[in-house]
Amino acid sequence: MKIIETIWFNSMGFPCVGIVIIENNVGKRKAYLGIGQGHNEEYDKKMIAENGSPVMPETLESILKKLKGD
Numbered sequence: 001m002k003i004i005e006t007i008w009f010n011s012m013g014f015p016c017v018g019i020v021i022i023e024n025n026v027g028k029r030k031a032y033l034g035i036g037q038g039h040n041e042e043y044d045k046k047m048i049a050e051n052g053s054p055v056m057p058e059t060l061e062s063i064l065k066k067l068k069g070d
Helices: 041-051 057-068
Strands: 002-009 016-023 029-036 053-055
Touching: 002 041, 016 041, 029 041, 053 057
Parallel strands: none
Antiparallel strands: 002 016, 016 029, 029 053
């Protein structure tokens, strides 16, 4: 597993919310949503990638449609 990118959604406190995009061993990319403790970014990324909730492309497309008013 290789972490491609992490997008953080931070508030003024903890925990930190993030989406981690990974590439698995067969070259497929996936995204996971989770929370981190906010003390060690590398640890938080790994924990989200391994234990986060899967983010489906269809869900992201639906959110974008709603934001555009479709």
